[in-house]
Amino acid sequence: MSGYVRELALAARAAQAAIAATDAGTRRALIEGMAGQLLAGQDALLAANAQDLARASAAGASKATLDRLALDAARIQSMADALREVAGQADPLGGITRSDVRPNGVRVERQRIPLGLVAMIYEARPNVTAEAAALCLKAGNAVLLRGGSEAAASNATIAACLHAALRDAGLPEAAVSLVADTAREHVLELLQLTDLVDLAIPRGGESLIRFVAEHARVPVIKHYKGVCHLYVDRAADAGKALALLIDGKTSRPGVCNALETLLVHRDIAAVFLPQALAALHARGVEVRGDAATRALDADVLAASEADYAAEFLDLILAVRVVDDLPAALAHIARHGSDHTEVIVTEDAAAAAAFVRAVRSSAVMVNASSRFNDGGQLGLGAEIGISTTRLHAYGPMGVEALTIERFVVRGQGQVRHPELQGK
Template identity: 55%
Template sequence: MPETMSKTPSIESLAADCKAASRELSTLSTETKNRTLRRMADALEANEEAILAANDKDVSAAREDGLADALIDRLVLNPDRITKMADALRDVASFADPVGEMSGTTQRPSGIEVGKMRIPLGVIGMIYEARPNVTADAAGLCFKAGNAVLLRGGSNAFHSNQAVAAALHEALEAEDVPPAAVTLVPTTDRAAVREMLTLNQHLDLVIPRGGEGLIRFVDETSQIPVIKHYKGVCHLYVDQDADLETAEDLLLDGKVSRPSVCNALETLLVHEDVAKDFLPRAKELLDRKDVELRGDARTQQLLPGVGEATDEDYAAEYLDLTLAARVVGSPDAAMEHITEYGSNHTEVIASDDLPTARRFVRAVDASVVLVNASSRFSDGGELGLGAEIGISTTKLHAYGPMGLEALTTEKFVVYGDGET
């Protein structure tokens, strides 16, 4: 039975403790932060048995409740995924510490010296569904950037998140760092989310991760700035000058390697000059992987038996083995389609024509644009950020996968010699 608010500390008191811890974190040395992150990684691996036992409870309950396969895939932990969680923390420890970095120092005519220093944001509120790895990823990134984090995971991962947080607290306590620096809300009561979103005196930023419904609810309810990422409707455009074998590889990897994630492909756009050649090849490959293809009238002419793709299909984030397709007359037509149906997440062009690729990169409004590379590279780790805390598909204050630097801001620092 879910725990109730009456059995736990108030959300405001947890947030206040988190805020107090953030002040101490903001002055920790890089050496201390890195040593603590490595301890966190070791603690995850040392507590693998307890974490997996807790995860089994969550997965069993999710299956009994009829949770969708895509969400169960995100929920499941195994030894390999725990190792990856630990390695992600070690990666974060190996990255340069942005806190305290000075930039843009100039001498003004008045005599003062003006620069900018990178500083932590303060307290990050994380509200997320299904993925227990987010507990470790968010804790590690926030900690390295000098922020405390208030974590409210989904009820489906309640036991998993508790086990992961307990391991992280072992490391914090061993390094004499306030455990409140990583605070997990110990309740599944949805009232906790509403209360979190009112605590603008304690929380500086809210990052929701999950389905579109959760993110819209957080955005509409929050009194705190929100990083938004509604969904990932990602396209592959196969240009008339594409290498079609390369395009096949991009299609299969983008759609099939892990269809339940937000950087998986959902729509295939093919230039009419290569559609007659490419689409039958693509369908043969997709059929082998049990991918259902839906297409426009021109696609259906070339591939008899393919179902119709509606406007709803082109706007859909399937998170499953379903793919929409459309034949387009030009790169501009492909970009117009992306403008209408895209989600500012990730877009891919397969083309060996450099001017066309460059125009696509400049014109397409997405947080990540790839040329002849899989959409699955739209990921903080693959892009060199270490573990990512989320993906922003709006442009304030970050755009795309968010790593350490996106969890900081800048303040002006001025040095003078008595100037007035």
């Protein structure tokens, strides 16, 4: 190991103490300052992003990768808006979430405190650089950012904006540390820093996340992929189902909360599927279906079992006709990824059964899968979506970057009074 990342982590760890010591107003002003610096640096950021896009395109990056990588004025404004929303949230630190008095008079409290140093390992998502920094700082943490090489210029420019805000606030720049050298050996080094890094959060493709999970000695929050299902129940409103299908699949197919599989109850398949398939074809979606689906539309390709477990991240959708709700649930249990599942139904009992049976981090009843997003769920920005059942499950906002500890207040009580005076 070179020690390069360790030196960055040591500086970030020291800077975290300064961040944790700030009051809520200081952290709010800091993050608002970061939003302002992003907007002020828009021209430089767009120029850097153009360099990244040109390199990625020349290297043969996929459409989904290029979409995640691309920035424009609207996306930069969205980043700034997300930071301001984080800044305006209630302060998560020091709050007492529970307070009980024990029979001996001791008061037992649960108090929120920072995690410490959070490591972000991510791919072609330059917005993560800004949003992860804001979320970590709001929660009193420092953050060590290791973005992908395809976004190196964009990430460096964003980090420079964030550092300017830290300087303006009189706080150490190392609280937001960017691993500028993206060599994989530095990821391995980072994942071994058990004495410095409190939590690692990878965001990217399945191969990256599995690499992190397999090599980490530090705790890891992860989700491998988003195989999200839309189940259209026999009691579904066809108009709602069609709207949720089009939004979930076509609004932005390269993201983890996009739909990958459509399941349709057999009783309504002959009526609903022809209009759904026509709408999908009209929007350029390649449909891969089972025999019952192909019987309704000659343009549907034959689906393999692998298709039903695939995260396409593209305008491709797998479709299956199922006999009933239990069959839909069995399919989801076999092929799902604990990310997002959707039911469309006007039957309250069916909706309740679906919510009880599905174990995913987000369950939608008559609502788009695209709502499984921190900003849409009221978290402001999100640092990631967890499908591991640790201290956080689902989209992770500011509160998920804190932990609860016990604070015990007494008046001299001892556990073994019989030992006193001997």
